[in-house]
Amino acid sequence: MKSSKFYQFSKRKKVRINKEKCIGCGNCTFIYPEMFYLDEDGKSAVKKVEKINEQKLTAAKNSCPVEAIEIEDQF
Numbered sequence: 084m085k086s087s088k089f090y091q092f093s094k095r096k097k098v099r100i101n102k103e104k105c106i107g108c109g110n111c112t113f114i115y116p117e118m119f120y121l122d123e124d125g126k127s128a129v130k131k132v133e134k135i136n137e138q139k140l141t142a143a144k145n146s147c148p149v150e151a152i153e154i155e156d157q158f
């Protein structure tokens with residue numbers, strides 16, 4: 084399955100886009116442009132950010148119509 088690699092933001096949090104699912108609607112890039120952008124393939128990709136804005140990340144994830152934003156929390 085084609086997915087962008089996980090971006091590790093802290094010891095326990097990783098975010099990635101499932102490229103198979105992403106339809107390039109741009110919702111996530113609109114809500115959280117500091118983290119998400121549309122890549123050359125027309126699908127979302129993740130940028131490194133200094134500090135995650137949890138509220139925006141959650142809003143972006145919830146805005147995705149195809150649940151392509153995957154967040155991994157390791158405790």
Ligand code: SF4
Pocket residue numbers: 100104105106107108109110111112126127146147148149150151152
């Ligand atoms: S909201 Fe979902 S489908 Fe739309 S660009 Fe972002 S990851 Fe892709």
